Amino acid sequence: MLAIDVHRLRKQFKVQKNREGLKGAIRDLFNREYNQVTAVKDISFQIPQGEICGYIGENGAGKSTTIKMLTGILVPTAGDIRVNGYIPHKEREKFVQGIGVVFGQRSQLWWDIGVIESFQLLKKVYRVSETDYKERLDELVERLHLGELLNRPVRKLSLGQRMRCELAASLLHNPQILFLDEPTIGLDIVVKTEIREFLKSMNARYGTTILLTTHDLQDIEALCSRVIMLDDGNIIYDGGLEELKARWGKGKEVILRFPESVSLFRLQELTRGLEVSWSAETDRTAKVWIPQQGVGVSEVLSRVVGVMNIEDIKIVETNTDDIVREIYKTGSAEVKKELTEEREVTVRA
Incomplete structure (x- = not known):
């Protein structure tokens, strides 16, 4: 239940138009004009x-x-x-x-x-x-x-x-x-x-x-x-x-800490062929960026863990706050269109 x-819920408000200047204010007293604002537009x-x-x-x-x-x-x-x-x-x-x-x-x-x-x-x-x-x-x-x-x-x-x-x-x-x-x-x-x-x-x-x-x-x-x-x-x-x-997250960032100095070149060689990018945090800490639609974290880690000693691993995922902020900040019509189309397909299904 x-x-x-x-179903197709709509709410409109009448908002008074304010004319400029003293003359405008006097006219507003006797002849008010309104704009119609639609706050909610036929949502279901x-x-x-x-x-x-x-x-x-x-x-x-x-x-x-x-x-x-x-x-x-x-x-x-x-x-x-x-x-x-x-x-x-x-x-x-x-x-x-x-x-x-x-x-x-x-x-x-x-x-x-x-x-x-x-x-x-x-x-x-x-x-x-x-x-x-x-x-x-x-x-x-x-x-x-x-x-x-x-x-x-x-x-x-x-x-x-x-x-x-x-x-x-x-x-x-x-x-x-x-x-x-x-x-x-x-x-x-x-x-x-x-x-x-x-x-x-x-x-x-x-x-x-x-x-x-x-x-x-x-x-x-x-x-x-x-x-x-x-x-x-x-x-x-x-x-x-x-x-x-899953759809709009940018990916995951995995931070690895090693017991001794590590070569960034060696890490890149171990993950050759995978669509990831490495960067050095310190001489003992490296960071790998894994795109959302790319290879899995387990595949990247399996290549490194089997060869090198690791003290600590931290996985940082793009959170909901970042995703939503980016959608609204860009104001991308394409993003909104895709999201809307996705919802409509789900409803029809």
Whole structure:
């Protein structure tokens, strides 16, 4: 069964045109003109129950607009949405019982009261029974280490503490789907790691579907098996994370450290015929670059390891951050066209 089913979703906004100068400002008071901006352009995707999917793109690509339509905050201009079988903006009361939402830059907690009081208010909003609330709260307090925070006003929490409380608040009613919009923004690496591990365990234990938007692609690598990439309101890639790396990664860099000085010429001779390039780091350390579609790492290493003593080996692969940054930085129409065609073939198949 599908947790999220989106078909040809579109969202347009009217944006006022501002004329220049004093005369222009006066004219704007009496005769306003508008441009129509399309933030999301007829996108379609499906997310099955229990999947953790990353939804990525540059600022202004349409990520947050999509999330707001999926959660019922915005009404689509056109297209069809089903989340847990409901149309979000039409069946609000039933719909919200099955979703949790965390917006990294907005809070669902009351600023001047204790965290536990916010939780109790949310319990009533979501109509959670006392038994279920207590059981759920105990688990969330233990897993997210909230014991010392419950009686503090939200305004006295650090960003990391508040985000842990926000996560707990979104999960008090045990939703089937969790929407996370920049949940780790501004957090240090320790808190980020704790939140990632918690989300993975929740998904494994309860089968919670998670749709995650983030600019921190380490979140994507740690949590998601699938990624949807958005650019200018269009989906330009929808597929596996490993597939994205395999298709658009530039290759691997293998760094070898030897117990004694090594000749770069000898290493080149050992790998003659292979499409690799060697460079010297120090007299005892060498680096070999292996293209993505070239020979395997095992073939390169087998030629060297069988002949020479090696103290240490380090394999550095092009990460998701580098791949996505390069795609957006180049703005290559060919890259985007290939990604789009690849997605369309997959959908037709």
